[in-house]
Amino acid sequence: MPLNAAVTGYGSVAGPGLSTSMGGSESAPLLMPEPEAEPFQQWQPLTKEELEVVAGGPGWRKARCYLVLLFWLTWLTMLAIAITIIVMSPRPVETPLKWWQKSLFYQLQPDLLTEERADGSGGINALCKQLPYLRSVGVGALILEGLFDKKASPLNPNATGERFGTLPQIQHLLAESHKADLKVVLDVLMLDFSKYADTFPQHALRFWLEQGAAGFAICDTDAAYSETTLLEWKGVLKEFSSEEKERIVVVKQTKDVLPPLKSFSQDNVTLVDVVMRSILPSSQHLMSAKEVAVSIETHLQTREEDDVWPSWTVGGKASLHLKKLLLVLVMTLPGTPVVRYDEDIDQAQDKKKRPLASALFSTLSHSRAREEALLFGNFTFLPFNSSTDDSFSSTNSTLPSRPSPPILAFLRSWGCVHFLILLNVGPEPHALDPAWAPSLPKAGVFVANTGTARLGSTSLDTLELRPHEAIVIKLFEAGSYS
Template identity: 25%
Template sequence: MSKDAEVDMKDVELDVIDPEKQPMNTALDNTEKNGCVKVKVPDDQEIKFTGLSKEELLKVANTPCWVRTRWALLILFWLGWIGMLAGAIVIIVQAPRCKPLPSLKWWQKGAIYQIGAVESFDNTKGDGTGDIAGIKARIDYLSSLKVKGIVIGPIHQNSADLVNDTNLEVIDKKFGNEEDFLNLLDAAKKKGIHVVLDLTPNYNGQNNSLFDADIAKKGMEYWLNKGVSGIRFGNVDTILQNPDVVEEWKNITNNYSSEGKERVLILHVKNMVTNNTALLMDDVLSTLGKEPAAAEVITMLSRHIEIAGDQWLGWMVGGRELGHMASMVKNRLYRLYQIMLFTLPGTPFTNYGDEIGLEDTQEKDSKAKFPVMPWKYQQSMEAGPRFTNKTVEDQEKDTDSLLNLYKALSDLKVKERSLQHGDFHIINSNSNIFAYLRDWDQNERFLAVLNFADTKTTADLDRGRLPLKAKVVLSSDPKRPKGEIVLQNIELDPSEGLLLSFPYVS
């Protein structure tokens, strides 16, 4: 064989052994060569892959393999669904049950502000005598205090100890007229503030025996028809001895009440009674003296809360009949008292000016309890030098002021269920400390720790209901750092009131 023939035979052998080296056919003819299909797809040509037809799917679907697969997937789906449902049921059953919220009336949701001396609050005539229009002009200020209601007056016609010159349905001209009062009602309503009218008959005199129950009933109906949210009577201890009269007054306010428009009857008493009135304003704290010991406070409050039972209480120090809190409480305890009033169970009452520490005048006449409200510096100078650092204008600018402490407490009272209607537990420690816990269901807990001593005192609290640590919400001492503190052996500064909080733990 020639050399050329050998070369040709090797080429043939290679072609047979390695067909991949054969040149590909450029035509898309799906022809098979040497056992392989050679396909070349042009770059601009789209290849479409068509799935099985319906008939082909039906044939495959009924095969034993696919039938078993579908049943397995179906069983797994339902097992997973039932498992999730069972898990959710277990979580719901084991979760702590929420207590039903009590149905609260408007006066149970925050503080009530009492303007017992309208002539001393603010005036619009420039004659130095406060009037109804002056209260309306300050409605934004009252709204900033987060109060739920204001008690106005008495403002009706009355000459001291003269029954024939007393008319509960006519407004004394020095305060304005009925149109002024209705305008005030409208302005207060727009701010969500309820107006209660004081109808104490002989408010300019001293003879409380002139309290005519029938005249009072007519006056109540007259002003309830005008849209007031309640009626207040002061100095009614003798009237309360006749339960039929009180029951009739209650029926009158109930008859004018409807859902969302409840009317309240407020009775101011000097001695605690159990007559199931709508709301009792209690001056028990006013009887403790200027510097009571913690033990005295605990004893007095415990007794009153026990006597009241389910009856809703109102707390205040002083008032129209007694004067301003700053004149009844030692200055060092003033901020502590504000914390206590807003954290006790019940409604805190504020005498006008108590939010800034207003004091009674030094005169010995019957108006000594009605100092002028110092809105600005000039007014404070006219009222006396001791008011110059207590104007509303100045305290609004000072973050550490008594006014801003009051606003913070009032805001908490409105927002926190534990402080609004929670349970009350005294946590005893020692004779200088009054500590108590307010809690409601699964809401934030609040612990008030009040040092009545004029020295630093360590509060060794009963830890039965308390966690290891709590957060400082506020203190009567603005310098107290915020943040968490350990509840064991808390050291309080002299006369410090401390409000702490901690979360519910199941």
Template identity: 55%
Template sequence: MPMNAADTSYGSVPGTGLLGGGGSMETSPLLEPDPEPVQHWRPLSKQQLEAAAGGPGWRKVRHYLVLTVWLACIVMFSVAVGIIVLSPRPSATCLRWWQKSLFYQLQADLYMETQAQGPQGATEVSEQLAHLRSLGIGALILEGVFHKGMSSSNFTDAPTQIQLLLMESNKANLKVVMDLCEADLLELYAAAGHSDMPSNHSTPVQDALRFWLGQGVAGFLICDTDVAYSEEALLEWRGVLQEFSTRGEERIVMVKQTSDIPRPLNSSSQSNVTLVNVVLRSILPNSRSPPSFQEVAEAIEKHLQIKEEDTWPSWTVGGEASHELKRLLFVLLITMPGSPAIQHDEDFEVFQREFMSKNSPNKDIIRSYTYKNMDKTKRANVALFNILSHSKAIEEALIASLSEPRMGS
């Protein structure tokens, strides 16, 4: 056996052979790294923080950030100004008088009976018209002047009471639109020798229009079932109306829609001339019995979904309705686009009598009688009408004021 065969050590390094046995094997690496020093982090002191923040690096960063913010603000402001300048402006049109007016459907017989009482009756009519104007009404639709069976000569013969009513209406700054739906217009065209369609040579028609326009009438109301509801006839009417029209005092043609679907004009060619200025529509369906809640809801929903047309709309209640339903529908009329047309109501008669009693020599007796007959509900209805009509006027004034600067620019 060689020497030191059992010795597994080398030099001064002890071996792991037989001498050490199994428990003397190496359990640690030959080269152990030095332990890293433990770093204790501490926050910067005030002096150290001021020294670091005041360095040249941080100063440059702050300058760049401030410059970036200012450049971003200038760019955003320039973009906003450019959008405002380059955006297309809406074409603003001034509202005409029929677009700013509340129409009041009035029976002529009511005022003719009052005027028949003599000078006192004429004064009462004048006070009634002035009171209607104070309530916010801008135009009257005068009904009952014409009726079926009138001869063509009666179309140019105005009773004295009607002439006085027109004069007092003009003094009260109330426009008057003559209702011709009950008139037999075919009689006028037949008098001119045209039994079918009217023509440009219908002299009796032109004479009748000129007569009433000369009396101060601001326009005419026809039905879509009349013989005059055609392009040829309306062109003839438009020519006569333009003779009496001035800026701010235009003469108009209104058409009452008698069916749910508008009737098209019996026209053979397209024309750029405005034939109809206002279309009068009823919210409630025409029925002899009061409609149900479902019918009222369907009628209102259908009218609100109608596509807007070029012709200015005017809304009236129409049909049979209870007093409470009329009150609610009146609020709806004020909020709908277009010009409301209010039907004559007994509440306004009572309120007018109360108003006129203030200037009466026996005002104490008349006023006590009036308040006795006019309960709180009727006074509330008139007050509601007054508030809503003036709110509508304020809205129209705001629209007009917004349109004027654009028109000037």
């Protein structure tokens, strides 16, 4: 058979769209070619003009609105959370205080200041001249003792006129005290009102209130200390009282327990405004450092909250070494301090001696006036963990016969402010035990002390108290000066 016969060619495949001729079979590709890859385009940031065109589109505008809204919602949520935390956090609430709760009382017998001196000075005018000075060192009120003799009429103090002065002179003193912004409380101890007619005591009270007296002081052993009498007094005082010039009744506590100070028959009316207590018990002899330490510790440990405002005075007799220490104690305890006349701060005394004593007095009084923690802050007694000295116990049968720590301490706190008061009653120097109060800040700054070399900041770890020394320290965390 000829090779070129008209038959289906060898190796040729007929298929759809393909020619059966040789030319068609030779030109048809056996594999499909792959498509050519598109040229690679490198990413480039938008130009300023392109960005402005795209940013103005609706998509970006909506995104920006959502972001701004999310920012302000987040900020407002954080602000609401912060306000909620502040509102819900416990914080001390400041209680408005009356004038007698903020004042420092200065208790004196006028004859100590008004007696004629060798140089011819003295008298009622000398006392009146000292009133601005007493106000400048922080005194806010005077308790005048000895104006009334037990046998004298309440309307005629010291009828003989030998101890203090005549009625016009006392009226002059009250007027000058008012000019010096000093309140005056008249001490009517031991004055028996019961021997007069029923209306006479009220008449006498009205007379002195009209003269400017801010109140009256009595003792818990007086005949006037009864519910019937005190209710009558409160009624008279209310007539002369106002928000700025409220008149008060002060009772000096001599018994261990006072009778009830509220009258439940008259809608629970408080019978007295201030209860004055003594740190030291009355004694005929000069109390030793051991007896003073036990008495102080007993009062610090057994101090109770009262329905009426407390007040503290030294009361008993102590050695001169402890005189300044007791002053620091009275001025830093909760309540109103009552300081008896001290010749060291008398303006008429030796000027070389007076500045040291008056500086401590003024520092304590002004610190108490401006520091909330000292004025109405919380009180915490801080017992020491160190071993006590067995020889440092009381020998007085009226006081607890038990050992007393060489150092007494308590804390006055208000909010984040803490004042530490340290009292070394003993005759030996003492350093603080590092493990004594681990929760207290270790750093602080001296506010007042009975010495003259305590200035600036200090650390409780290195502090050492000198014999018969009292120190007031304002504590703060390391690195802060709040």
